Amino acid sequence: SSELTQDPAVSVALGQTVRITCQGDSLRSYYASWFQQKAGQAPVLVIYGQNSRPSWIPDRFSGTTSGNTASLTIAGAQAEDEADYYCNSRDSSGNHVVFGGGTKLTVL
């Protein structure tokens, strides 16, 4: 089992805002990073650090952390945002990398 817990599935109406969460004790010490993965494709980094985006990611993606929970927010979700989203951080020892189980986002 993963040390980072995500809801298996989330849905959002087109143009609305959605939050995807990731819980884990290690998140009290280490920021999560977030990846988007579309069917048949490699994961793509969308958020890292406190709330940084690679240049290729639109600004409707943002990240926050509170206590043991990291959140990825998509403001004004688009059809192309439909994908699996994974969080990533360190384990409780701080020595190893772990991924959350992933959240399937459906845009209605």
Added chain:
Amino acid sequence: QLQLQESGPGLVKPSETLSLTCTVSGGSISSSNYYWGWIRQPPGKGLEWIGSIYYSGSTYYNPSLKSRVTISVDTSKNQFSLKLSSVTAADTAVYYCARRRDVDTAMVRFGFFDYWGQGTLVTVSS
């Protein structure tokens, strides 16, 4: 633009050793501040970190795979490699290589994989 490309056999027999290589282009594998990692994804399942290596040869492995995994680096070829021994059907997965940066300061700690290969499917079957 940094690019990573996995290569290796797509079919491995049970009990044998899976071997993959990741070739890095558009940048040096000897760049400081970056690790190089392997991640896998069984069909229909989530991502699993296998391990990471620094250009100096320092390695970190997933504890659940550590007894079977070896990751090595060849800076002269700008490549790093994965060996996974005693494979079973449970090791069937898409294997990705990726570049990782870790930041550890008194104020912030985080890491991220920013560039990924396209992935290669390895099937374990007789």
